[in-house]
Amino acid sequence: MSETATYNVPAIHCAHCAMSIREEVSEVEGVDDVVVDLETKIVTVSGSDLDDSALRAAIEEAGYEAA
Numbered sequence: 001m002s003e004t005a006t007y008n009v010p011a012i013h014c015a016h017c018a019m020s021i022r023e024e025v026s027e028v029e030g031v032d033d034v035v036v037d038l039e040t041k042i043v044t045v046s047g048s049d050l051d052d053s054a055l056r057a058a059i060e061e062a063g064y065e066a067a
Contacts, residue, residue, distance in 0.1 A: 002032070005050050007043045007066035009059060012036065017064070024062040028054045 012018060018036035021043055025034045032047040043066070045055055059066045 002046060002048055003050055005045045005052065005055055007045075007055070007059060008041060009036075009043050009064050009066055010041050011064050012038060012041050012043075014038070020062040021059055021064060024058040025055060028058050031055075 009021065012021065015038075018038060021036050022034045025031060025043070025045055028045075028051065030047040030049045030051070031045055033045070035044045035046075036042075037044070043059065056066045
């Protein structure tokens with residue numbers, strides 16, 4: 001079953017930020033797709049059996065805090 005999680009990441013501001021987050025979050029088990037919207041500063045993750053703690057940890061590993 002597919003599900004979606006969204007995170008507000010206020011510190012993202014450039015393509016490099018977005019790439020870093022996409023790379024880290026893509027490694028989390030169950031993740032199928034990661035979309036980073038620089039305008040709204042929203043990270044949307046799609047997949048199955050998504051683990052909120054693991055996704056937040058991946059965003060932090062990329063150097064950002066998910067609000």
